[in-house]
Structures are given as structure tokens and as C-alpha cells.
Amino acid sequence: MAIAEGKRRAFLPVSAIETELLETFPYKMREVIFKETGDSHCEIIEDMDTEYIEQIVIYKTDELSALCPYSGLPDQATLTVEYTPNRKVLELKSFKYYLMSFREVGIYQEHLTQIIYKDLKKILAPKNIKVETIYNTRGGIDTICKIKSN
Numbered sequence: 001m002a003i004a005e006g007k008r009r010a011f012l013p014v015s016a017i018e019t020e021l022l023e024t025f026p027y028k029m030r031e032v033i034f035k036e037t038g039d040s041h042c043e044i045i046e047d048m049d050t051e052y053i054e055q056i057v058i059y060k061t062d063e064l065s066a067l068c069p070y071s072g073l074p075d076q077a078t079l080t081v082e083y084t085p086n087r088k089v090l091e092l093k094s095f096k097y098y099l100m101s102f103r104e105v106g107i108y109q110e111h112l113t114q115i116i117y118k119d120l121k122k123i124l125a126p127k128n129i130k131v132e133t134i135y136n137t138r139g140g141i142d143t144i145c146k147i148k149s150n
Contacts, residue, residue: 009073011105018101026089055085057084064076067103076136077112080132082130083130084128
């Protein structure tokens with residue numbers, strides 16, 4: 001295997017990825033009817049489950065980064081997650097913190113995509129899911145990684 005020359009940046013191991021940050025909330029449509037009580041305040045007067053239409057949820061960010069374990073240099077990627085919820089939906093703030101935990105981790109691009117796929121599939125148990133990472137061009141080569149369930 002080739003050896004990186006010059007300065008190398010230190011990085012954290014894969015175990016530093018904070019999977020425990022991921023949170024979900026129930027995928028259940030609720031119809032809430034409010035009544036104005038004055039002074040810009042509202043009171044819930046009816047809260048009931050409603051029928052929902054199955055949908056595809058897509059999250060996209062161009063702020064995914066990790067460190068190359070070979071050179072220690074940052075890898076930047078656009079991440080797209082597409083899934084059909086079953087019983088849970090991903091809470092976005094927790095997802096953002098989870099993605100931020102990759103920033104100082106030394107990990108290959110393909111492995112990073114696989115970890116996100118496995119973590120989301122485990123916590124969401126969706127009907128189907130697809131994770132795609134599109135990395136910034138390096139050395140004239142584009143890298144796109146995709147994993148999907150049926």
C-alpha cells in the first residue's frame with residue numbers, strides 16, 4: 001500500500017461516531033384543533049389520530065465531512081437519505097449532531113456510507129431506505145456511494 005507523504009492530521013477512530021445521538025418520533029399523523037384563549041395563546045381542544053398517506057421522506061445536506069484515514073485530509077460529501085417511514089421518523093436536530101460526529105473520524109468514503117445506512121436502518125426500521133454520498137472530486141475522480149434496501 002502506498003504511504004502518504006508530508007504532514008498527516010490526527011483523527012479519531014470509527015468508535016467516536018455518536019450513534020446514540022439519533023432520535024426518532026412516531027410516524028403518526030395527528031389532527032390538532034386549537035381554540036384561541038386570548039393574549040395570542042391557544043388551547044388544544046381536540047387531538048386525534050388521522051389517516052395518513054404513505055410518503056417518501058428525503059433529507060439532503062452538503063455538510064457531511066470526515067477525514068481520510070490515508071492522508072488525514074478532509075473528505076466533503078453531499079448526503080441524501082431517502083426512506084419510506086414505517087413507525088418512526090428521524091428527528092433532524094439529532095441527525096445533524098450525529099453527522100457532525102463524523103468530522104474528526106478517519107474513515108474511508110465507502111465505509112462511512114455503510115455506517116450511516118446501517119445506523120438509520122436500525123433506528124428507523126423503515127419500509128425501505130436509500131443512502132447516497134457524493135464526494136467532492138479528488139484527483140480528477142468522482143466518488144458516489146449508494147446503498148439501498150428493497
